[in-house]
Amino acid sequence: MSHKSAKDFFRPLAVGAPAPPREIPARPSRAIHFFDPSNEKMAAKIPAMVGTVDVLLGNLEDAVKADNKVAAREGLVRIAQSTDFGPTQLWTRINSLDSPWVLDDLTTLVPAIGDKLDVIMVPKVQGAEDIHYVDRLLAQLEAKAGLTKPILIHAILETARGVANVEEICGASPRMQGLSLGPADLAADRKMKTTRVGGGHPGYLVRQDPPKGDDGTAQIDAQRTVFQQDLWHYTIAKMVDACATHGIYPYYGPFGDIADVVACEDQFRNAFLLGCVGTWSLHPKQIAIANRVFAPSVEDIAHARRVVAAMGDGTGAVMIDGKMEDDASLKQCLVLVELAEQLAEIDPELKAAYDAIETPEA
Ligand SMILES: CCC(=O)SCCNC(=O)CCNC(=O)[C@H](O)C(C)(C)COP(=O)(O)OP(=O)(O)OC[C@H]1O[C@@H](n2cnc3c(N)ncnc32)[C@H](O)[C@@H]1OP(=O)(O)O
Ligand SMILES: O=CC(=O)O
Numbered sequence: 001m002s003h004k005s006a007k008d009f010f011r012p013l014a015v016g017a018p019a020p021p022r023e024i025p026a027r028p029s030r031a032i033h034f035f036d037p038s039n040e041k042m043a044a045k046i047p048a049m050v051g052t053v054d055v056l057l058g059n060l061e062d063a064v065k066a067d068n069k070v071a072a073r074e075g076l077v078r079i080a081q082s083t084d085f086g087p088t089q090l091w092t093r094i095n096s097l098d099s100p101w102v103l104d105d106l107t108t109l110v111p112a113i114g115d116k117l118d119v120i121m122v123p124k125v126q127g128a129e130d131i132h133y134v135d136r137l138l139a140q141l142e143a144k145a146g147l148t149k150p151i152l153i154h155a156i157l158e159t160a161r162g163v164a165n166v167e168e169i170c171g172a173s174p175r176m177q178g179l180s181l182g183p184a185d186l187a188a189d190r191k192m193k194t195t196r197v198g199g200g201h202p203g204y205l206v207r208q209d210p211p212k213g214d215d216g217t218a219q220i221d222a223q224r225t226v227f228q229q230d231l232w233h234y235t236i237a238k239m240v241d242a243c244a245t246h247g248i249y250p251y252y253g254p255f256g257d258i259a260d261v262v263a264c265e266d267q268f269r270n271a272f273l274l275g276c277v278g279t280w281s282l283h284p285k286q287i288a289i290a291n292r293v294f295a296p297s298v299e300d301i302a303h304a305r306r307v308v309a310a311m312g313d314g315t316g317a318v319m320i321d322g323k324m325e326d327d328a329s330l331k332q333c334l335v336l337v338e339l340a341e342q343l344a345e346i347d348p349e350l351k352a353a354y355d356a357i358e359t360p361e362a
């Protein structure tokens, strides 16, 4: 539950801070592309990536060496000040709230580049209290810096307690923009017996029943199909429900097997089908995968438009290709059509593909 009364929920938490948002705009964010601002090679590539990815995220937390934390923070300030991000959002991931770096992260970034930062990603969030802390501090810093637009907060779901408290985290502040799954830290925190960064595991499976022999006994040594299961299904589904309840956006997180672009695409698509709006990209080659997966296919949009046209005022039932469509399937189709429209506004290739679909008769 929020620590604020309903009337206070949308009041600024510091005198002079911008008013908190009443709604979180649905800005396309198929890929949140991570870069280490202390890595000169990586950092040099960032200006040219503007416009090729929905979100660029300067990472200050895990994957940045302790000795490079200050360089990463300063590098991000430099990049943000010298780059015009155009339609691309700029996010950062700050260090965890119990780290020796996070206070300097926030007190440096907000005055220096608060006008350019869209979202601050907070790692290892345990409960509403973590969001309340960041919320108040951001309001104070925004007021001091004279910012007019509130910076949004995104929490990573990567502790068992965070998963247990997911509802209160989503509702802890009007600044809450969304949640990402953090499968690597979450696995460690839960004491899962895995060593991977996201994705499946060959040991987590369901095996086909054994065939019966002539005498009716189970042939347990016979060849049997196994179906690998998704370790993350429960958490993603829980995250999606919590985000939808609170009007904010769920994301898959990191997929660490950079070389396995096929399994990466599968994992991303599972998340897309379950309701996520995007994912992280750790390497430039994951951006294209995310952009492809987190946009409705031309086939889905063609079908969705047929349903919209056939459903007229949106009530009743119709048959299309032998299948019943009604108010509820129409609503699903509208989710896809609206997403396609948002993406078409920023992605000319997608716009051309969607525009080329033959419009059905109403
Ligand atoms: C596990 C839980 C988490 O917290 S995940 C989030 C934290 N981790 C990260 O942010 C990792 C970000 N990515 C990376 O550090 C690198 O991509 C890793 C995975 C180490 C691979 O780097 P590397 O071995 O250099 O890859 P590569 O030789 O294939 O690189 C080719 C060129 O692309 C560049 N590159 C690489 N990654 C990025 C990136 N994220 N953004 C921008 N550029 C990137 C490389 O510098 C390399 O450039 P060049 O061709 O040598 O000029
Ligand atoms: O930060 C992400 C994770 O998987 O841990």
Ligand SMILES: [Mg+2]
Pocket (backbone or CB within 6 Å): 062, 123, 156, 158, 182, 184, 185
């Ligand atoms: Mg993590």
